[in-house]
Amino acid sequence: MVPEKPFSTLKKIPADFSLSAVIVGLIATMVSYAGPLLIVFQAAKGAGLSDAVLASWIWAISIGSGLTCIVLSIWFRTPVITAWSTPGAVLLVTSLTVYSFPDAIGAYIFSAVVITLVGVSGLFSVLMKYVPQSITTAMLAGILLSFGVEVFVSMQHLPALALPMIFCYLFAKRWSPRYAVVLTLFVGLGVAFLLGRLQMDNVQMSLVQPVFTMPTFSLDAIIGLGIPLCIVALASQNAPGISVLKADGYDTPAGPLVTTTGIASLLLAPFGSPGINLAAITAAICTGKEAHPDHTKRYIAGIACGGFYLLFGMFGATMASVFAALPKELIAVIAGLALFASLSSSLAQAMSEAKERECALVTFLVTISGISIGGIGAAFWGLIAGVITHLILNGNVKSWFGKKKNTQPLA
Template identity: 40%
Template sequence: MPAAPQTLIPPSYQAASAGVLAALVGFASSFAIVIQGLSAAGASQPEATSGLMVLSITMGISAIVASFWFKIPASFAWSTPGAALLATSGQLDGGFSAAVGAFLVCGFLITAAGLVRPFGRAVAAIPSPLANAMLAGVLFGLCLAPVKAVSQLPFEALLVIGVWAVAFKFLRLFAVPLAMISTFAVGLSSGPPLQFQTGGLITEPILVLPTFSLEAIVSIGLPLFIVTMASQNIPGIAVLRAYGYQPRTGSLFTISGIFSLLSAPFGGHAVNLAAITAAMCANEDAHPDPAQRYWAAITGGIVYILFGLFAGVVMTLVAATPAILIEAVAGLALLGALAFSISEATKDAATRDSAIITFAVTASGISFLGVSGAFWGLLAGGAFLALTTKKA
């Protein structure tokens, strides 16, 4: 890695404001998905709070370290598609400790993808249509949550969806955060007074001793690794290149893997390069000079750390809100990702049938031999693709 220069140029207000906005959008638009995913994997409320805290802090630190060292706007995030995968995989026999073991395996594989070039190239060689189809299958069930919410809480759910729809038209970046604010408002207006933790507002991490099982590795560890690489890390590199940067792919993947390993024992599932918020820090709105835009990612990292320290406040609000409404907001937040994944999975006629098979098997939610549908979907689609493309 290159040595950092001795003189530093102070960040402009423009870069700082871009970083703050990126962190606000990144956190508010997807933390509900993370909470839902960790809870579905068997985490208790304190463990889910710890996971949310450590993910936010580690992705903030990784953004600061990578951006300062390489002088590029390297934004990091938690794996939103990975959290969606957890939400649909269900609990394992070993509970959350088995899931944490799978998180560690995922972190190790991400690190290996950065350090071992042939392995990284092999991951990149997974057909994009199949990876996107698997992700679409994972997201599909979650995106049905707004409809289910309307059937259970018609007035409240329609209010939240209405806020999201109006904001989507006029303030698209703030559509999900405003929907979440309206959801919290519904919970506070209809529930008992908030009860904050007696130990203080600063969240404390909870160490979860991992256990390792083949079921957890195949059901969660491998699919989590694949969706994180295919849907976050590789697109994150592409975003930086689109804005004229030449990122060190292996080094950034390694940083992602190391911080994933550090967060896993405290309940964090995966840390990776950001894509959408990366664009917010890398475009001309962050700074006229591309060489100074890394300050936006650094500022965003600082804000993420602050969010992590007060993750308990977020969880208190979540606990006071009907769970179906939290799921509905998560579903609204994932609609765009679902549409993009389906579009990417089916745009090539040569792989369309294989992609549909992957999507159908994954979306079915089946679990065979203790292994979730995401793995079987990728396997089924890959087998059909190999069959149909093999020369007679």
């Protein structure tokens, strides 16, 4: 895909604007804050970081995600969604108790430099080029599956909220599919209010004062934290992120995306950001038909998502209390329903070629297993398992590399 001229894209925004894309961008932002941000809190509190440093951390990852979303979505006229690494945040829960925070900042910088170099060199693009699309879409389906399941788990936990949302989605999907997710969100908020489940009393609004931390470079922290963070970002975040774009028909080059997120990570590391990377879960929300029937106009969702990141990030830790005030069942249901289309299309494409079904199935099963080896999540190991299965079942390495890949977008 040839990058758009930014000014050309800016001129098209008024004509391409849609409420559905903006709401989908808001939902993607809500999903980003609702779950992963709680892991950030856990990591910060476990390390004994002050509230000011924690607020700066939230500000840094929000600003980095917002700016990269907006810039890349305009640049490629594609809904490019970025975020902070959830597996990376999980890694920090234990690591920040071992290393000093300045040493951790040094490890963040090391990781960002490596990721930037991988993006600039084109190495990431080369690796992604030779991974069969059936395997990457199966990996994506495995990542999304738990969100779809949570829709019905929430129905058991809070049926009075989940059932009206599910029925609203189904009826709206039949009569007004473009606004199905939008209407479901409003219904969910209304029902939660009537049930007394919106607890907004403890929300206090305040702007963030970013805190600069001078980095120190420790070999132990670089090996024990910097390298795992780098691997997690590339394997468990950027690879699925590229898969999401390809699954919905966007042939966006990986190099510039990875490079841009690496540079953003580098600049914001001293303010507490462990890294910015391509998103998978929230990207799937924005790249689907719920954003807009015309895939060339879904980039508005990426711009909207970036705008909400910037807005919410200015209030730092306050945003956590806002999302904590919403019932977790509401977040789970709206996220799962918004991902239904991406989940079904990913499964369909993964199993579309009979010769590659077993490879895709192995990828899918390993990904949903949730295994973690060496701090690297199941998405990466699912990818590796699928590739190994493909090589064993479908010939030697040369025949695999020479095979023409199916690049047809999903219907």
